[in-house]
Amino acid sequence: MKTRCSSGAGTGENPELPTRPPDSDLLYSPRRGSRCAISRGRMRILITGGAGFVGSSIALRLRHDRPEDSIVALDNLVRRGSELALPRLSDHGVEFVHGDVRCWEDLEGLGRIDRIIDCSADPSVHAGYDGGARALIQTNLNGTAHCLELARIHGAGLIFLSTSRVYPIPGLRGLPLRTEGERLVLDGSDEAGGWSAHGVSQRFPMQGYRSIYGVTKYSSELLAQEYTAMFDMPIVINRCGVITGPWQMGKVDQGFLVLWAARHLFGGSLSYNGFGGEGHQVRDVLHVEDLCDLVSQQLASLEEHAGALYCVGGGPERSLSLRELTHHCRERSGSEIEIGTNPSSQPADIPYYVTDIRDVTARTGWQPRHSVDDILDDVFAWLSKHQRQLRPILGTTERGENS
Numbered sequence: 084m085k086t087r088c089s090s091g092a093g094t095g096e097n098p099e100l101p102t103r104p105p106d107s108d109l110l111y112s113p114r115r116g117s118r119c120a121i122s123r124g125r126m127r128i129l130i131t132g133g134a135g136f137v138g139s140s141i142a143l144r145l146r147h148d149r150p151e152d153s154i155v156a157l158d159n160l161v162r163r164g165s166e167l168a169l170p171r172l173s174d175h176g177v178e179f180v181h182g183d184v185r186c187w188e189d190l191e192g193l194g195r196i197d198r199i200i201d202c203s204a205d206p207s208v209h210a211g212y213d214g215g216a217r218a219l220i221q222t223n224l225n226g227t228a229h230c231l232e233l234a235r236i237h238g239a240g241l242i243f244l245s246t247s248r249v250y251p252i253p254g255l256r257g258l259p260l261r262t263e264g265e266r267l268v269l270d271g272s273d274e275a276g277g278w279s280a281h282g283v284s285q286r287f288p289m290q291g292y293r294s295i296y297g298v299t300k301y302s303s304e305l306l307a308q309e310y311t312a313m314f315d316m317p318i319v320i321n322r323c324g325v326i327t328g329p330w331q332m333g334k335v336d337q338g339f340l341v342l343w344a345a346r347h348l349f350g351g352s353l354s355y356n357g358f359g360g361e362g363h364q365v366r367d368v369l370h371v372e373d374l375c376d377l378v379s380q381q382l383a384s385l386e387e388h389a390g391a392l393y394c395v396g397g398g399p400e401r402s403l404s405l406r407e408l409t410h411h412c413r414e415r416s417g418s419e420i421e422i423g424t425n426p427s428s429q430p431a432d433i434p435y436y437v438t439d440i441r442d443v444t445a446r447t448g449w450q451p452r453h454s455v456d457d458i459l460d461d462v463f464a465w466l467s468k469h470q471r472q473l474r475p476i477l478g479t480t481e482r483g484e485n486s
């Protein structure tokens with residue numbers, strides 16, 4: 084099963100792709116110029132990457148918050164586990180289109196679109212380091228360019244999901260840090276330089292390399308801002324830190340909280356990688372439902388948010404180190420799995436990132452509702468409930484990695 088553009092340019096095949104979708108053939112393989120069925124409601128909202136973790140969560144939230152609107156999820160299903168979203172989307176009346184954002188024909192055949200939420204990406208910061216960056220650039224940059232162009236043609240608004248990985252790696256690695264208990268903390272503060280006890284802000288200097296993933300997302304941000312200025316389009320950028328929660332298909336290079344929880348529950352190996360192998364590196368985490376709150380709010384008054392770039396994350400209150408995460412997981416699973424240490428860091432690893440969310444809160448009133456405990460409770464409940472489906476995806480392989 085392939086979309087027209089997927090052959091030969093994929094980021095790796097998902098071995099679990101169903102031979103046909105559980106819902107409708109009509110919506111599954113768009114033909115050039117064909118309209119997707121069901122065009123009811125006031126607005127037609129397209130979510131690219133709509134079978135992915137963030138995209139499917141937003142699709143289901145919008146289905147709930149905007150019952151009058153049509154929600155369309157487009158995805159090429161390249162991420163392993165994304166196929167599990169199809170019955171959930173279908174059960175809730177979200178249209179699914181098997182399509183690829185790299186393929187303009189897949190997008191132009193969609194029919195009228197009023198809003199686009201661009202969540203399709205290869206979201207791993209380690210992607211491309213093996214020298215195979217072509218598909219990554221095509222999806223993350225050309226794919227966003229296609230979405231912007233589609234929005235322009237339809238006079239649609241767009242919300243772009245960006246990442247904190249737009250900040251340069253040398254700058255983030257250069258932050259002064261000290262160890263406190265089992266985590267790294269910032270040793271000082273420089274508000275004008277974009278970092279303080281509140282986290283890293285938009286004022287952080289942007290010079291320096293940032294990984295191929297980071298540069299594709301940063302370039303997409305810049306392109307989105309050009310479209311806003313040039314065509315007066317209502318476009319919003321959400322520059323997100325770590326997002327997590329149920330239905331994230333955590334793997335070694337992306338989705339660490341779910342991976343950690345799953346290995347504690349299903350068994351398998353884990354390792355503290357990088358920065359001496361102590362597990363002291365720190366991230367803030369945001370429950371995907373909190374992100375959905377913000378996106379739903381933005382969609383309700385997109386014109387008011389036009390041109391905005393928000394830094395979105397859990398903030399300092401929802402930050403934790405890997406070692407602290409291990410304690411949480413041991414407590415919830417009742418099991419202690421072996422955790423190896425690998426002191427050497429990968430080129431894109433950073434020891435510390437926490438989002439300064441003061442600006443988005445001040446400008447929108449939004450703030451996260453879920454604590455770290457809430458997130459872990461939800462993730463463990465989900466893993467336990469769906470373990471038959473999830474164990475083969477989130478469990479360990481012979482090489483000790485999930486694929």
Ligand SMILES: NC(=O)c1ccc[n+]([C@@H]2O[C@H](COP(=O)([O-])OP(=O)(O)OC[C@H]3O[C@@H](n4cnc5c(N)ncnc54)[C@H](O)[C@@H]3O)[C@@H](O)[C@H]2O)c1
Nearest residue numbers: 132134135136137159160161162165183184203204325326
């Ligand atoms: N999850 C996080 O922690 C996080 C943090 C910051 C930003 N983001 C951004 O949020 C967005 C969603 O990330 P996610 O965590 O849901 O990742 P995900 O991998 O779960 O979802 C991405 C989806 O896009 C699909 N996809 C990949 N290439 C595609 C293509 N060429 N055409 C169509 N679909 C394609 C995948 O199959 C997958 O379902 C991404 O833009 C990512 O950069 C995520």
